[in-house]
Amino acid sequence: MAVASTKRIICCAITGSIHVPSQSPYLPITPDQIAQNAIDAANAGAAIVHIHARNPETGQPSADLELYREIVGKIRAQNQEVVICLTTGGGAGMTVEQRVAVVPEFKPELASMNAGSINWGLFPVADKIKDFKFPWEPAMLNMTKSFIFENTFAAMETMTSIMNENGTKPELEVYDVGHLYSIAYLLQKGIIKPPITMQYVTGILGGIGSTPYDIMNLHTTAERLFGTGKYNWSVIGAGKAEFPATTMALILGGHVRVGMEDNLYLGKGVLAKNNGELVAKMVRIMTELDLQPATPAEARELLALSK
Amino acid sequence: MAVASTKRIICCAITGSIHVPSQSPYLPITPDQIAQNAIDAANAGAAIVHIHARNPETGQPSADLELYREIVGKIRAQNQEVVICLTTGGGAGMTVEQRVAVVPEFKPELASMNAGSINWGLFPVADKIKDFKFPWEPAMLNMTKSFIFENTFAAMETMTSIMNENGTKPELEVYDVGHLYSIAYLLQKGIIKPPITMQYVTGILGGIGSTPYDIMNLHTTAERLFGTGKYNWSVIGAGKAEFPATTMALILGGHVRVGMEDNLYLGKGVLAKNNGELVAKMVRIMTELDLQPATPAEARELLALSK
Amino acid sequence: MAVASTKRIICCAITGSIHVPSQSPYLPITPDQIAQNAIDAANAGAAIVHIHARNPETGQPSADLELYREIVGKIRAQNQEVVICLTTGGGAGMTVEQRVAVVPEFKPELASMNAGSINWGLFPVADKIKDFKFPWEPAMLNMTKSFIFENTFAAMETMTSIMNENGTKPELEVYDVGHLYSIAYLLQKGIIKPPITMQYVTGILGGIGSTPYDIMNLHTTAERLFGTGKYNWSVIGAGKAEFPATTMALILGGHVRVGMEDNLYLGKGVLAKNNGELVAKMVRIMTELDLQPATPAEARELLALSK
């Protein structure tokens, strides 16, 4: 039975690799914190939790597979239903091989797959933070002045191939309009398989902005390239754009992602204490618009996951 | 006196570094050919000629300053007026330092400055060419599968600084919507100076497409970020999009670029024998739309060049 | 002191002339009901209440000035602050003279002024109503098959002139993109005075639709014609589009109108019992987006009303 069009998938990105611990004491860092936040997000209405690992002492983004194993284990100990999406974006400085290693290891239903290369300019954030808890934080932020988030066509082909072998659906991360064209190329060549699932990551310096105009530009381009109703799409808005951008997605018929990877605040000046709070807010907005959060089972059906 | 709004700048990009000699026997390769094509383009109505050098034997893109010196000298021997814009995009495989070396050496009025990093996917072209004249050609095309055209924020800051020191105006090459946001950032930080001059390079795999929708998306974003009438802009359409895309720019009030760097054909199946033919065709379209090609002097005034 | 950009005006249109009593037992009809709904709306957060009168026995739209006098009096007896906006749209079948008579009589701060003529097709609604309470209802709905909502350039000039003489600000009702051009013409000729206030009425058959694409088309056209930040604008979405369309307006920086003139439902299948409920829902959406309802005083400052 088809899932109702009023059901929308909420993905919650628990901690990511962009924010630094100095920005919020609530940023989950340890496997326990990350897993608990994921469980709270699922309880609040998220059908998908998107997972990065961090070094439990320093909060630095980590590619350590044992940390991922611990996080996934702790989530599954309490929640067998929520879709777990593992990152292959990693953190600044990791190689493509490091980034994709989670796929053969954990064979997740869903994993992020970045659809192009861009400058990834986190450095302006460094000026806004007065006291850094850890020396790696300003170093990482400042390093991005000369950083490119590398996802070449060859890398995309490799990653997709590994995902196909492991029954993992790529969640295609789109940072600019050109990435939609690159996906259209990969789709036409059979390198990625329909139905595709895309996520518009807006507001990263180097990529497209997060205004409603940007979301409309991405959306109308995708409609033209892929055909209305023939693909899945979701929106991320960085920082304070999180709720306007995702609400815009809802109005346009799309799915949404919230969470501390993208935004640390519940409202102006109010830090979210838990990812579940951000999901709960998203659910409230949905409710006002006569929409309902999709369950994990509904998300699996909508995205054609192979669990 | 202000230049009339019906005057539009034609830039002619003589040879570039994307096309390979096997694609057209008319692609200018030697300094003589490149200079003669530039002079012909100027005579046909181009106010600006955009110059890359190539190895005169093999046609391979070259960063050799002596070749640039020879080309510029040969153009200036016959034409003292046309604006000469030197590339800093270079060719796949050159370092940023190699690419920018032309600026301190020749202090051009205008030089290209790429406003972001993207995948630069020329490899699909390789399948369309049956016989390659030179082995570097398929090697270069296929290499782009794992190539990123690197223009980090640090590189942009370095390049702009060198241009500022040498009285060179950066012609900002925009390959996707996010690059407009990056330019807005650089402008706000004072790293680039107003009035800015941008060129929308459309149709490169990895960047935005060259449909009228793409040009509209770029244009409306720029209008929003920079303010109507407060900046200069031009459009490039790769391949057969050259004339539809540039005509669209004319209708929207913009300037245009044509030339064998972007497109080798005068019409379906008809190779241009000379860059002047492409410029002449552009002038004919302008004339039908009640527009006139700007002279080099008018282009200097419009772009606020410091000659 | 300038009003903060996070303040947005909620206008509540209490009863209008489109809906018929058979559609909802809660549609306010008598002066008491209309006034009480207006007071409730103001208490819930509306800065403006938009008033039509109806025959208290039959609910039929009425141009009777005594009814308007009674409604305004009852509102003002309890609330001296809320901005009262009187309709000059009237109901199907009234002449322009009848429609504008409220202006010299009551000299309201704000009155609606329709910015063009369109087909006004309410007739498809008749098929959805099983039992009509009053015979005028199906007659009025069916009559609209051959009805034009007449607002010629001459009529607009007359209406505006009467408003100017009475210190009444026209709230310009825009039913399609062309109406924006008509307003630009009237503004350029000095027939209407800046700063203008426009309301995009979307979803009437004969006018523009109420999708996010339509709102974006209206908004980008207005930005181009009038200049960002140089005019006030608000959105109405007919029927179930009320909350998506107004939320879209909030995201784009605009003001909003809700109320039983436009929409009778709080959510799928749930009739609003009172206009205050619709305003309260709008306030909840605003709050989630970090916005606040403007007070009547702030609305007067934003719209430059002459009270």
Add this chain to the structure above:
Amino acid sequence: MAVASTKRIICCAITGSIHVPSQSPYLPITPDQIAQNAIDAANAGAAIVHIHARNPETGQPSADLELYREIVGKIRAQNQEVVICLTTGGGAGMTVEQRVAVVPEFKPELASMNAGSINWGLFPVADKIKDFKFPWEPAMLNMTKSFIFENTFAAMETMTSIMNENGTKPELEVYDVGHLYSIAYLLQKGIIKPPITMQYVTGILGGIGSTPYDIMNLHTTAERLFGTGKYNWSVIGAGKAEFPATTMALILGGHVRVGMEDNLYLGKGVLAKNNGELVAKMVRIMTELDLQPATPAEARELLALSK
């Protein structure tokens, strides 16, 4: 065999009812002039000629069926191929019955059918004309200040029904975005039959403007409502917008209309001496864009005419 996508229909509107003889000595007025202009337009590349009649003495728009008979006869005496499209828009002041009378009388393959009611503001033109040849000219222009071009839903249903009975395809004239929604309604109700043919009439005061943004707004709305490739569409640009607006249509994949009904000038300050000149200019633009004018036979196939 399918018509190639590079074939585009040129319709030439010979004289219309908007322009007055004082604006150009070349405006065709007599049946001989109108017929000869139609033949010249066809010879220059127009597949369709759109016909209004005028009083041969005064040039005033006329509903006289004998004049239409004479014009059609004179065209067919020399050209049996060109598609003849008769107006049902008539001139300001004619009734719907007068306007549609040509359909049962001549059973044309194609006739215009206006898809909504709008203010039709020709009056600003009166200020630009110094000497009027005929007193009806300023009277007609000034009258439009209080004129509505009436095309109610009832009238559209009547007209369409008469066209269906006579094997006449309606060419749906769209003056604003809302008219597209009205057509979608009529199509859904089976009142008009697919495949539909629409013409976007831009630049009439009261309707949508003729900028590229307006054409894009109409086009993207139509694509959304009717589906890419599932309908025919063409663009008209009033006055000096004729060639920019039609060229924009070509770039977007549409057909075009030119002719003295819409525009009297070949270029700035240069009156067209003959409709054939305007068609020839359109053909030149097409040629530069690698497009070809459709023949009348190809136009019949594209529009599914029943000749």
